[in-house]
Amino acid sequence: LAKTTQPISMDSYEGQEVNITCSHNNIATNDYITWYQQFPSQGPRFIIQGYKTKVTNEVASLFIPADRKSSTLSLPRVSLSDTAVYYCLVGEVMDSSYKLIFGSGTRLLVRP
Amino acid sequence: GAVVSQHPSWVICKSGTSVKIECRSLDFQATTMFWYRQFPKQSLMLMATSNEGSKATYEQGVEKDKFLINHASLTLSTLTVTSAHPEDSSFYICSGDTGTQYFGPGTRLTVL
Numbered sequence: 001l002a003k004t005t006q007p008i009s010m011d012s013y014e015g016q017e018v019n020i021t022c023s024h025n026n027i028a029t030n031d032y033i034t035w036y037q038q039f040p041s042q043g044p045r046f047i048i049q050g051y052k053t054k055v056t057n058e059v060a061s062l063f064i065p066a067d068r069k070s071s072t073l074s075l076p077r078v079s080l081s082d083t084a085v086y087y088c089l090v091g092e093v094m095d096s097s098y099k100l101i102f103g104s105g106t107r108l109l110v111r112p
Numbered sequence: 113g114a115v116v117s118q119h120p121s122w123v124i125c126k127s128g129t130s131v132k133i134e135c136r137s138l139d140f141q142a143t144t145m146f147w148y149r150q151f152p153k154q155s156l157m158l159m160a161t162s163n164e165g166s167k168a169t170y171e172q173g174v175e176k177d178k179f180l181i182n183h184a185s186l187t188l189s190t191l192t193v194t195s196a197h198p199e200d201s202s203f204y205i206c207s208g209d210t211g212t213q214y215f216g217p218g219t220r221l222t223v224l
Contacts, residue, residue, distance in 0.1 A: 032212075034212065034213075036215070041203065041218065041220065042217055042218060043116075043118075043205045043207075043215035043216050043217045043218045044156070044205075044215045045215070046113050046212060046213075046214060046215075049212055087155070087156075098209070099146070099158060099161065100146070100158070100207075100213055101158060102148075102155045102156040102157070102158070103155060104155050105155055
């Protein structure tokens with residue numbers, strides 16, 4: 001079972017800021033939080049990764065509260081090309097390997 | 113980010129034949145690679161963990177004799193779908209682990 005819960009879908013308009021929140025109540029002490037973007041018929045693309053507080057890169061910001069039981073991916077000024085499925089993942093150590101178990105993801109639709 | 117390639121990007125085969133899919137890490141060495149399968153409109157499902165120089169670890173419900181994984185070098189893992197059937201038609205995606213998982217572009221398998 002995936003360790004994360006996200007909204008199934010979100011709608012937005014071009015130019016708006018989009019915030020996608022993910023719940024991971026059972027996150028382990030050594031787990032990082034990673035977000036991926038996936039377009040149809042493509043492999044997931046790494047967006048951002050964080051452990052706590054705030055991380056920012058050229059495409060997104062990631063906000064993680066002190067208890068780390070949730071995280072929020074913030075996409076500033078989205079465009080039509082940001083329409084995709086966004087996955088929030090935390091790892092699982094199983095059989096001595098660190099695995100990513102995908103949840104359902106959030107299907108973001110950006111409208112003109 | 114790190115780059116992972118897959119070959120072929122798509123393949124069509126007849127029922128009963130075997131198909132090999134290659135996954136290469138182009139700019140890093142991957143002791144561990146992962147293989148996923150994704151059906152239309154669904155999330156990625158982890159199939160197996162590929163370990164360089166040792167046997168792969170398969171997830172529950174994945175037939176190891178049907179999905180043969182070989183990880184002979186630090187930059188190459190292969191997945192062979194043996195005696196393929198139409199229900200094996202899917203999108204197969206690999207990833208390499210650098211501490212963060214980077215995904216390949218995927219391979220579309222269609223079994224007639």
